Amino acid sequence: MPNLLALYFALPGLRLCMPLGHVTKVLALMALQEVPSAPQHFVGLLNLGGEAVPVIDLGRHLQRPAFAWHTDTPVVLCETNGRRCGLVVESVDGVRLVSGRRRRVDEVVRDTQAPFVTVFDNGDGLVFMLDTEAVLADLLPA
Template sequence: MSSTHHGGESLEREAWATFWLGGEMFALRVEDVQEVLQQSPLTPVPLAPDHVVGLLNLRGQIMPALDLRRRLGFPARAPGADWFLLVVRASEPPIAVVVDGIGDVLVLPTQGWRPPPPTLGVERRRFVGAICPIEAGVVLGLRVEALGAESPDSRGGSR
C-alpha cells in the first residue's frame, strides 16, 4: 500500500482526486476519498454549525455533510446549481463534503507541492496544506485533518 519505496530518488508520484469549488481546483489523495455521490438527500440538523448541511445516509452509515464553500469562506452556491458529495474516509469517523464539481484524477509528483502563498488568506490556509502548479494552473491540496473540524479527538476514552 505504501508508495514510498519504489521509484527513484525524485520521481515519487501520488494520485490526487480533484474537484471544483468556487472556480478553483482542489485535491485530496485518492486513497482518502471513499467515493463520489451525486446530489443525495440530506437531513438537516437544527442548531448545528452553519457549515453542516445535513446528515447523509450512506448505506446505513450516517455521516455529516459539510459544505466546503461555507467552510472555506466562498460565497454560497447559487440555488439550483449542481453539487456533489465526496465521502472522505481519511477522517475517522468519515464525513462527506459538498463540492461544486468533480475533476479528473491527477498523478502529481510529490516534489511538486509548495507551501500555500500568504495571499491565500488565513481562513483558507487553515484548510489548504500545500499547492501544486500544473499546466492548467494550480491545485490546492486540502488538509483532511482540518475538515473534521474543531472537535477534539474523543475516541479511545471508552469508559
C-alpha cells in the same frame, strides 16, 4: 512530496485536490436529514447503509462564494483517522497524478490557519491540496 494519485475538484474560484487514499466514493447530492441548530456549513446527515454520515458544504467552510446545489451536485465521501464525512463541492474533475517534482509553495499554505498541505501549478493554474486530516478534525471534533 512523493508522487500520488489525487481527486481533483472545484469550489467557486478555487481548484483543489485531495489524496485519493482519503476518498471513499463520490456521490450525487441526495436527500439529507436537516439537523436543527447546526453550523451554517453543516448541510445535514446522509443515510448511507444505515450509517448517519455528516455532510458539509466545503465552500462555506472555506468561506468561498455560495453556489447553487442541484441533484447532480457532487458529494465527496472521505475518511481519515476514524472520521468520515461528505463534502459538497461544485464539480469533480477526475483523478490525476500529482507529481512530487511539481514546483510547490508549501510555505504559503502551511501555517496554523490554512487547511492545505501544499499548492502547486498543474500547468492549468494553481491547485490547493486539501489537508483532509486537518479539515475533518476541525469539522468533526473527537
